[in-house]
Amino acid sequence: MTDQQACVRYLVDDVQSAADFYTVHFGFTVHTRAGAAFADVVRGPLRLLLSGPASSGARATPPDSLAPGRNRIHLVVDDLDAEVTRLRAAGVPFASEVVSGPGGRQVLVTDPAGNLVEVFQPAG
Template structure:
C-alpha cells in the first residue's frame, strides 16, 4: 500500500504571493516566464501555465487576506523551476529579452546548474537543471 493512498488527491498546485504591485508581477510572469492570465481584478491576478504550478498574485493590504497576513509581502522564498533541458538557452533568451538576471548561470558543487531572475516586487525565480542534462 502506498503511503499516499491515505491522503486526498491534489488536482493542482498554486503558490499565492502578496506583492505591492500586482500588475508589475503579472507582466513579469507573462512576458518572461510564459504564464497566461486566468483571471484578474483589482489587486488580484491568477496566472497559469500547463507545465508548472499556478501563481496567484494578491495586493498587499487586500481585505480578503486575514488581518495578520495583509501587510506581509512575498520575501525570503525562491520559486524554483526545474528544466529537463535548455538552461543555457533559456538564460540567453531571458537576458536578450531584458529580464533582470540577478544571479548569473553557475554550477553548484552538488551538480545543480542554475540562474535567477527577480521580478519588480522582489520575487526570486530560479531556473534549475542538473549537470549532465542537455
Template structure:
C-alpha cells in the first residue's frame, strides 16, 4: 500500500510532535519547527501544520484553517480498553467513552490542538 498523508492544523507543532511520538507510536519524518513537521506510523504520514505554515494560511475570503472538528484519522488497536486506560493515565483527553457497534468498539481521543484520533478495535478481537 502506498503511503497516505493527512494534514492536521495544530496550535503548537512541538507539543503535537511530542503527543504523537510519546502516546501513539509515530516517528518524526521531518521537523521544521515551529511551522511544520511530519510524523509517520506505518503507511500513514501525518502533516502537522502550525500557525506559520503554508497549510494554515488564510483563504482568499479571509477564513483561516483551524484545529479541531470531527474529521479524523482512525488507528486500529488490539485492546481498546487497555489502550484507553494507558492514555487516560497519561492525562490525555477523550471526547467520549468507549461505544460498541456491529463493527467493533471505538472512542475519540484529542491531540493537544483538539484534533480527533479515533481508536478502534474491530469486533471479534
C-alpha cells in the first residue's frame, strides 16, 4: 500500500458542473481533468474523484447501484449558521434542515448529481 490522500469516488452526470460545485462552494481545487469523463478535486487530505458516465469508474459500477445512497463526504466548518446562509444565497440545494446531536450540528446539501455532502460544526 502506498501512503497517499484519502480518495472518495462520486459518480456524476456532468463532470464540469460537479467540479464547479466543489471548487466554488467548498474551496476544493482541481487536480486533474480528463474532458467530460473525469475530474478530481482536492481539499486538504481529501481527493474527490468525479467520474462521469464515460469514465471507467462509472462503467465498472453495476447499474442497480447507481442511485445515490446515504453515504456522504463530511466537511467540518467553524460556523454552520454562516455556511448555511452562504450556501442558500448561492442556490445550493439542501437535503435536510440543520440537526443537532451530542457531537455537534449538521446539514446535508446535494451536489449537481444528487450526491450528499454533510456540512458539520463540532459541539463546543
